[in-house]
Amino acid sequence: MIHHTMIVSFTDPVPDAELDQFLKDIEQVMRDTGQIQTFSAAHHIRVPADDHSPVFAATAIVRFGVADLDALNASFVAPGAEELILRWQARHPYKVVWANHEPL
Numbered sequence: 001m002i003h004h005t006m007i008v009s010f011t012d013p014v015p016d017a018e019l020d021q022f023l024k025d026i027e028q029v030m031r032d033t034g035q036i037q038t039f040s041a042a043h044h045i046r047v048p049a050d051d052h053s054p055v056f057a058a059t060a061i062v063r064f065g066v067a068d069l070d071a072l073n074a075s076f077v078a079p080g081a082e083e084l085i086l087r088w089q090a091r092h093p094y095k096v097v098w099a100n101h102e103p104l
Contacts, residue, residue, distance in 0.1 A: 009056040010094040038065035
């Protein structure tokens, strides 16, 4: 299994209900591919040191697991993913970094 872990950072604060919807939207798009085996997401727990992050402070973490590299590559072109990104970026701009890795 390969895990894809995303750290999402919204430019401005996002109400919890909207952040929850964002995470649900990502989960639905990924589940609709039929490729993911696991999915988890959570809000970042903010601490004062976040103000000194050298890159950015997270707003949320998303992780999903897939069987292999083919499934991982397919996740990047999942139907609906581009629309989801454009829709959410228009409402609440954000940045993402990710890591692809074996289960921790």
